[in-house]
Amino acid sequence: MDKEKIIAELNRHKKLPYLDYRLKQETEDFTDTLFYTLFDANTPVAVNLELLEKKFNQLMDMACWDLEKPSEELWNNYISHLPQILENLNLDAEAILNCDPASLSIQEIYMAYPGFYAIAIYRLAHELYEEGVPLIPRMMTEYAHRQTGVDINPGAKIGKSFFIDHATGVVIGETAVIHDNVKLYQGVTLGALYVAKNLEKTKRHPTIENNVTIYANATILGGETVVGANSVIGGNAWITSSVPANSTVYHKPEIKIKTTPNV
Incomplete structure (x- = not known):
């Protein structure tokens, strides 16, 4: 050519x-x-x-x-x-x-x-x-x-006194609802449970109620998922269903340490 x-x-x-x-x-x-x-x-x-x-x-x-x-x-x-x-x-x-x-x-x-x-x-x-x-x-x-x-879709609804600490890697989807006095740490995702074009007009992202703290790399998915007020979500938690108010949710990994004796 x-x-x-x-x-x-x-x-x-x-x-x-x-x-x-x-x-x-x-x-x-x-x-x-x-x-x-x-x-x-x-x-x-x-x-x-x-x-x-x-x-x-x-x-x-x-x-x-x-x-x-x-x-x-x-x-x-x-x-x-x-x-x-x-x-x-x-x-x-x-x-x-x-x-x-x-x-x-x-x-x-x-x-x-x-x-x-x-x-x-x-x-x-x-x-x-x-x-x-x-x-x-x-x-x-x-x-x-x-x-x-930090990726915040402009369609999200966010209340007063919002705090993102360290910031990097935070994702907040279009239909997420965040109430007042919420704290997020780095790597948190408020995302959709399913990704399909026919869900465009539906609520796909979670609701976070007042005074919730979500620690690093936690992932919370789904439009029907509600994290109740005053709850704490631990780091690396994977959540796809609602959490009652005043709850603590944490991921418990198994960590093994093997020490080689001095020879």
Whole structure:
């Protein structure tokens, strides 16, 4: 095949489907600007809200989706939720400070904790998800995933004072419901028991009630699975059915140590 035919074939397949990666790049820039608007002391809120509106409109123009609400109405509704989002994120930061003995200051939480950053981008993306904005919320949380190793689907519902410690490897599915004062450690998965496209509109991921702690590498699966309030799930536990409130669940491995005597 000559060069011209190769180029023609590449162009033909490249358009199936049509992808404009500027949307991805601009979404990441929008996400950064949004985060700095909420938290950076040197970023002027009034100026940045106008900038963010322009960026949002550009994103919607590039996406070319027909939504019931016009872009301006969507944006005005979204920014009306930002004070509550910021209040919730401040509660998340306080929860981390109060629970982690390694945290030395509240500033450290905001600037150096990947779990907090992942939660922040999730909360900012979730409101757009609730408004029915397609793709952009998922690209926002995927941006945070790439930076932190935490994969939170923007459709998940997460309550107040949420704490992810160490962060890396945490996965929270689209229909997961997490209530208040929940703590997760690295490697925790809140996933689906079955993976099939016809389950798209069903609740596939577990519910975690108030004051639950889930330790490293625990896996909790299934839309009907509920972990009751005040429970503790130990590391490496595999759970596919509900846990009553005030329970302790743990995986008990068999560990053998063989010591060779000194010769």
